[in-house]
Amino acid sequence: MGTYDDPCGIARALDVLGQRWALLVVRELLLGPKRFRDLVRGLHGVSQNVLSQRLRELEQAGIVRHATAGPPISGPVYELTEDGAALEPVLVALGRWGRRRPRTAAGPMSPDALLMALRTTFDPQAAGDLAIEVELRVGDDRATLTVEAGRLAMRRGPAPYPDAIITGDVAGIRTLVYRGTETTGVTVDGDREAVQRLIAALR
Secondary structure (H helix, E strand, O other): OOOOOOOOHHHHHHHHHOOOOHHHHHHHHOOOOEOHHHHHHHOOOOOHHHHHHHHHHHHHOOOEEEEEEOOOOOEEEEEEOHHHHOOHHHHHHHHHHHOOOOOOOOOOOOHHHHHHHHHHHOOHHHHOOOOEEEEEEEOOEEEEEEEEOOEEEEEEOOOOOOOEEEEOOHHHHHHHHHHOOOOOOOEEEEOHHHHHHHHHHHO
């Protein structure tokens, strides 16, 4: 990797994260470990060679590491180190800034990108005293969203005792959240009133 040869903290961060795909790899790992093939699936347009190179660079920089996961993933995975996980507020802030830019991309959005988008639009004041745990099902992907005391937490994996389950594809769930309308192929099971309050806090 090249260097800006600049002692500024921003330049030093970009020495590590300024390469194409690097920050998106971090985005895909924020909710938990992933297999290589799942990273390829989530990063539309990346080649396996480029992804392998980025992962090597991020490993050398102490952002990502190899691990062995148990069920339901099982096998070798990539996960964020403590330094990598510390980038979450940076990505949230970057996502909020990016939402103000003109939307020109026509490619698909990964489930992890959808979840990060929800995090960037979450409004604690609108959530108020809402307390809810929702399982989001997008294809084979499962994620748990928990709102409590005005905070939104997310993790990869199913919810043991969800108040509601939202099932659908990324486009349909985005329509449900940001336009407030259900579309074909999206189902909401459980406490629909609480889900509506969650959607209001996410919109």
